[in-house]
Amino acid sequence: MALAKNVGPMDKNIRLAAAGVLILAGLMVSSVTMKVVLTVVGLIVLATAVLGVCPAYFPLKINTNKDADS
Template identity: 45%
Template sequence: MFAKNVGSTDRLIRAIVGIVALVVFFTAAGVLKWIALIVGLVMLATAALGTCPPYAMLGINTCKTKG
C-alpha cells in the first residue's frame, strides 16, 4: 500500500509518544483527554505500520531501507 518512510529511531519515538498520550487519555479530563487519544492512536499506528502519509506528501523519509 504505502512505502515505508519511518525509520527505527523515528518509530521508537512515535511509540513512546503514543504510549504517553494514551496514559494522558486515561488520567486527564475534558478536551485534553480526547486530543491525547487521537494523538496516541495516530502515533502508535504510524509506528506499527512504518509509514506516515504526511511524510510521503512532504518527501520526508527517515527509513534507511527501500520499500
C-alpha cells in the first residue's frame, strides 16, 4: 500500500536544500555525535523530499501537494 504524496514542489525544493545544508554541516563539524545527528537528520529530510511523503504531515493533516486528490 503506497502512501499518498503530501509534499508539494516548493516544499520538496526547500527540503532538498535543507538536506544538503544538514549533510554538509554534518561533514564539517568536529564532534562525532553532531556528525551523526546532522547526517541522519539530513538523510531523513532528503528521503521525504525524494519520496514526496512526510509522515509527520499525516496526523497534522498537512498537504502541500496541490496535485494530490483531496
